[in-house]
Amino acid sequence: MNGxxxxxxxxxxxxxxxxxxxxxxxxxxKPMVEHVLERLSPQVDEIIIxxxxxxxxxxxxxxxxxxxxxxxxxGPLAGLHAGLKAAKNPLVVTVPCDSPFLPEDxxxxxxxxxxKNDLAVAKTGNQAHPVFALVRKSVLQNLETFLAGGGRKxxxxxxxxxxxxxxxxxxxxxxxxxxxxxxLRRE
Numbered sequence: 246m247n248g249x250x251x252x253x254x255x256x257x258x259x260x261x262x263x264x265x266x267x268x269x270x271x272x273x274x275k276p277m278v279e280h281v282l283e284r285l286s287p288q289v290d291e292i293i294i295x296x297x298x299x300x301x302x303x304x305x306x307x308x309x310x311x312x313x314x315x316x317x318x319x320g321p322l323a324g325l326h327a328g329l330k331a332a333k334n335p336l337v338v339t340v341p342c343d344s345p346f347l348p349e350d351x352x353x354x355x356x357x358x359x360x361k362n363d364l365a366v367a368k369t370g371n372q373a374h375p376v377f378a379l380v381r382k383s384v385l386q387n388l389e390t391f392l393a394g395g396g397r398k399x400x401x402x403x404x405x406x407x408x409x410x411x412x413x414x415x416x417x418x419x420x421x422x423x424x425x426x427x428x429l430r431r432e
Contacts, residue, residue, distance in 0.1 A: 248335050249352055251289035252328030253281055254321050254376055255342035256297040256313055266299050267423070268342030272432055277423065280345030282306055288352040289338060293331050295324035320397050321376050322388065329385045341376045341422055348419040355379035355411050363387075363406040369417040373410055375399040377420060 255268040255278060268278035278294070286292060292308040300310045311331045313323040325339055336359075338352050348354070348367075355365040356379055363384050367377035376399070384406060391402050413419065423432060 249289045249356070249379070250328070250332035250334040250337045251285045251292045251352075252325065252332070252337055252339045253278060253285065253292060253294045253308075253342050254324040254328075254339055255303060256295045256321075256324040256327075266296075266302075268296075269299060269302060270423075272345055272423070277345050278303070278342045279306065281340060281342055281347060282308070284345075284347050284349055285338075285340055285351075288349070290334055291332070293328050294342075295327050315392055320399070322392060322397060322399050322402060325380065325399075326385070326388050326392060329380070329382055329388065332382055335382050336379055337382055338379045339376055344377075344420060344422040346419045346421055347377070348413060348416045351377065351413075351419075352379065354413065358409050358411045360409065361407070362409045364403065364408045365411050366403065366408060367413050367420065368410040369413050369420055373400070374420045375403060378403075 269276045272280060294303045294308050294310050296303045296310050297312045303310050311327045313327050315323040329337055340347050359365045359379055364378050364380040367374040396402055
């Protein structure tokens with residue numbers, strides 16, 4: 246897919262996993278982020294990893310690392326903001342580092358529905374998955390204004406834009422994320 250940058254969101258504190266870096270936790274013999282990279286790489290022209298800790302370890306995967314500009318681990322919007330600023334392409338797709346089963350056609354399907362909208366977000370059933378989104382780089386200024394005003398909730402920001410939800414009911418399991426060490430052990 247031409248003109249798409251991928252941002253792997255690995256900037257959190259992993260609170261529900263006991264404070265460990267989720268993306269670096271082993272799953273089936275390799276770090277979770279490696280599974281994410283293997284599925285995302287064929288879908289995009291470049292990958293940027295948003296990480297606020299362990300940058301040297303993430304750099305070993307061969308992609309550019311960017312940290313949040315906004316202090317205090319401000320959440321996925323801060324990661325999107327950093328990634329949008331660094332992205333070379335007009336479209337950016339975001340995926341979390343703790344969803345190793347993400348759809349192999351994620352970008353294709355989101356892009357097919359984007360139309361004139363600012364972003365397309367994945368949805369299964371009644372559940373939107375806001376960290377699985379295809380976003381136009383042109384929303385960067387809007388996001389900066391939202392963050393500067395103290396906004397942190399991703400769905401509140403989305404609702405201020407023109408967006409479309411894209412159904413992935415046929416791949417609902419692909420959006421499973423692993424938040425706890427217990428969930429990781431079960432995989």
